Amino acid sequence: MLWKNTINELLKIATKIRSYIGIGALTLLIIIVLFAMIADGKSYIGFVTASFEQTLSFNGKILNGNLIAFIIMQMLIVHVPLLISLVTGDLLSGEEAAGTIRMLATKPISRTGIVLSKWIAATIYTLIMTVWLGFLSLFVAKWMFGTGDLIVLNSNGLLIIPEADLAWRFGLALLIAFLALWTVATLSLAFSAFAKNSVGPIVSTMSVIILFTIIGTLDVSVFDSIKPYMFTTHMAAWRSVFEDPYPTSAIWESVLILVAHIAVLLGITLFRFNKKDITS
Amino acid sequence: MKSVLLFVFILSGGFGFGQTAEEILKGVIDKIDLVEDYQADVQIKAAIPFIKVPIAKAKIYFKQKDKFKVESKGIAILPKQGMSDLTGFLSNEKKYSAVLGEAKTINEHKTRLISILPTDENSEIILAKVYISTSEDLIYRTVLTTKSSGTVSIDYEYNLNKKYGLPNKMTFTVDIKKFKMPKSVASDIRNNDKQKKYKDNEKGTIVLTFSNYLVNKGISDDVFKKD
Numbered sequence: 001m002l003w004k005n006t007i008n009e010l011l012k013i014a015t016k017i018r019s020y021i022g023i024g025a026l027t028l029l030i031i032i033v034l035f036a037m038i039a040d041g042k043s044y045i046g047f048v049t050a051s052f053e054q055t056l057s058f059n060g061k062i063l064n065g066n067l068i069a070f071i072i073m074q075m076l077i078v079h080v081p082l083l084i085s086l087v088t089g090d091l092l093s094g095e096e097a098a099g100t101i102r103m104l105a106t107k108p109i110s111r112t113g114i115v116l117s118k119w120i121a122a123t124i125y126t127l128i129m130t131v132w133l134g135f136l137s138l139f140v141a142k143w144m145f146g147t148g149d150l151i152v153l154n155s156n157g158l159l160i161i162p163e164a165d166l167a168w169r170f171g172l173a174l175l176i177a178f179l180a181l182w183t184v185a186t187l188s189l190a191f192s193a194f195a196k197n198s199v200g201p202i203v204s205t206m207s208v209i210i211l212f213t214i215i216g217t218l219d220v221s222v223f224d225s226i227k228p229y230m231f232t233t234h235m236a237a238w239r240s241v242f243e244d245p246y247p248t249s250a251i252w253e254s255v256l257i258l259v260a261h262i263a264v265l266l267g268i269t270l271f272r273f274n275k276k277d278i279t280s
Numbered sequence: 281m282k283s284v285l286l287f288v289f290i291l292s293g294g295f296g297f298g299q300t301a302e303e304i305l306k307g308v309i310d311k312i313d314l315v316e317d318y319q320a321d322v323q324i325k326a327a328i329p330f331i332k333v334p335i336a337k338a339k340i341y342f343k344q345k346d347k348f349k350v351e352s353k354g355i356a357i358l359p360k361q362g363m364s365d366l367t368g369f370l371s372n373e374k375k376y377s378a379v380l381g382e383a384k385t386i387n388e389h390k391t392r393l394i395s396i397l398p399t400d401e402n403s404e405i406i407l408a409k410v411y412i413s414t415s416e417d418l419i420y421r422t423v424l425t426t427k428s429s430g431t432v433s434i435d436y437e438y439n440l441n442k443k444y445g446l447p448n449k450m451t452f453t454v455d456i457k458k459f460k461m462p463k464s465v466a467s468d469i470r471n472n473d474k475q476k477k478y479k480d481n482e483k484g485t486i487v488l489t490f491s492n493y494l495v496n497k498g499i500s501d502d503v504f505k506k507d
Contacts, residue, residue, distance in 0.1 A: 058357055148353070
């Protein structure tokens, strides 16, 4: 029954226009970035290497598909959560707003089953968005710009990662990015269990992300103790995959914290929905 | 007796004391002129502050007088000064004046220092100190002071292509200015660790190891056309 209900939920997602807004916006954003890089990518590279160009010359294909993919991922991982929550924030509250929640509850499936099927559907939608992001940023960018070594900027300077060492890094980065987006999807589903319309969960999800991100970037010691436990701190964990040496323990820590958030948020959603009065 | 022996030694040019700066340089230039063109494989190993870069492999092409190209599949970092521009600069004797300096032993090679001052006020090179083995007519060290790149020191090692004055190894020591990357454009926004502390000017080294030289085999001008 859970599986059947999950398919129903996926069909519901597929029939809603807002589900395509995310994919469409993602596609459009990536096309704009690709166009910008075709038009003015060299000046972007100049900005990256300018500090060294008086003394050193950089040879080889710096502006390549791998760099574009990295730039796209860096830009969009911040914005994709909004596109995800547009759909996942509507999953439970949308039923309440449309008045279909009681009909849903009459089905031979427990309330836990209803929440789990919606959560699995949200997970699949998030996975599709991540795969689409990966496909556009990696394959299309590589097809347009060719391949090559990757220059990564960080606050201590430049790191050049050989092309042969990139496929697994991008794969792992997308996997961690998916985990971060899955956390956001579960968060908006949790908000959705508390709301009667879909605007509240979407706005609340974005507000939490913005608030936590601001706290995370503030160099104020009073927040130092909570920063490691905020999921937004670990949403950028995929970038750590492009460090050398590769910080395995830090990445595992981020993965565990994100998984813990998903588990706790799902638990809250289940608790709330099971206790929710849907009769009035 | 000692003074007589010293006199004979000086006359024989044992340390190049009998030669003028121009004569010593001419020996080097003659060797450079033997090379019409060359191509070689090069392995680039860079240890530069603020940059972490793997060992890169590239192919270099040179054609008289000043055509030079680096072809690399990956990203290769090379010094801006001292690759081919020095030989081009030395070949044009009218553009500089040379002053003979002290004798110095570099890596067991007895050399004489020639200080080269450009006569052109717009020259990128402000001063070039070149340590030349007078017995081999080979440059073993160059210290270039340039307008935009600071000081670049180059040590040379030779092997199979000594007769052309083409090194099999060049070690560049370059000045690297302090690098500041705004956190907003850096990739590790989540990283709140303190940045590594560097001095205002750090030294970086780039070691180029050459192999598979092909000298005077002819290289088409098309090779040097920009991609």
